[in-house]
Amino acid sequence: MTLSMQWLTMAVMLLSGLGMGTVFDGYRVVTNELRFPRWWLPVLDVIYWIAAGLIVFRVLYASNNGEVRAYVFIGLAIGIVIYYFLLSRFVIAIVKWMIGAVRKLIGFILKCLEILVVKPILLLYKVLMVIFAFGSALTIFILKIVIQLVRPFWKLFVWMAGPATRPLGRWLSRYASKWQLNEKASRLGQQIARLWGKWFRR
Template sequence: MSLTTQFYTMLAMIAMGSIFGASLDTYNRFLQRGKRKRWIVFINDVMFWLIQGLAVFYILFLVNYGEIRFYIFVALVCGFAAYQALMKNIYLKLLEILISAVILIYQFIVKLFMSLIFNPIKWIVLAFVTLTITLGKVLLSLVKVIVQMLLWVIKIIFSPLKWIFALFWKLLPESIKKSVEKLSIRLAGFFKNIKNKFIYIWKYIFGIFYKK
């Protein structure tokens, strides 16, 4: 290994030592060990050290094709020590500023999304639902009025027929009257069941639209 390669290797390992120190502080800042379970911390620690080792070896491979010398470890320690002594406080302050900036940008984007997209869509949907329910109530009220008017018209139309039928009924023999009465009782029960079902369905529909 030439002196130039050794020099580049030393510089690269010193830089990697400093980067490792910054990575360790960043990792500890986001991990928050006191709030995590032990097995989660263990898995994260293993992954962190594995990634750092691979990164160091990759840089070493680029510089001197992966040749390991004793001074490489010394350079790593020197870089880490230089970071701890000279750059740690500055880096931590910059890291906090960066985190705060990212949080502010995220909050701004969320507020912008809520104001420009979510809230307008929400109010449009609410207005559509309210309009639909209102129209449904109006239509049901209109149908109710029409049905009542039709029943009133039918009642007026069939009133003369009722009188004619009553007169005709008086002229019928008693045996026929009894048969007709039995049939009418059965039909009355049948139509009563239909009426009850219709009333139940009607109340259910009204309950949907008039429910508070």
């Protein structure tokens, strides 16, 4: 392997070290800000190191066909050290700012949805309920007035139809007593009452 290839591989490993440090700080800040459970941290660490190892090996394979030499580890170490001494605080601050910006954006979207969608729907529901209640009250009031107006005519009709309906009533009463319609109606009412209590009063 030529010297230039070795220096190129070392530079690539230095950049890989910078990237590893950036990703590590980023996911640590995210887990702290989002309050992940403590037991998740070891699992995430294992996943991070497996992913980092695979990516670094893939980069190494692309740069020098996967040959592992001392300068590979030196480049990684230099990249990690440079990151933690020069860039770590800056990256952490950027990640925190991005998380805060995303939270504010989500809060703004939810507030807009509440103002433009939820509150109009609630207002429409309240208006419809008021209209329905007013309509029901008005309907009941009108029905009461109609009943009061019709009652004298109904009494007059019953009084006028009395002579014609009395013979019919006596004729029906004879058949009712003959077929025991009263007893059958009473038994039917009791059965309906038992079924009602069985089905709806548990």
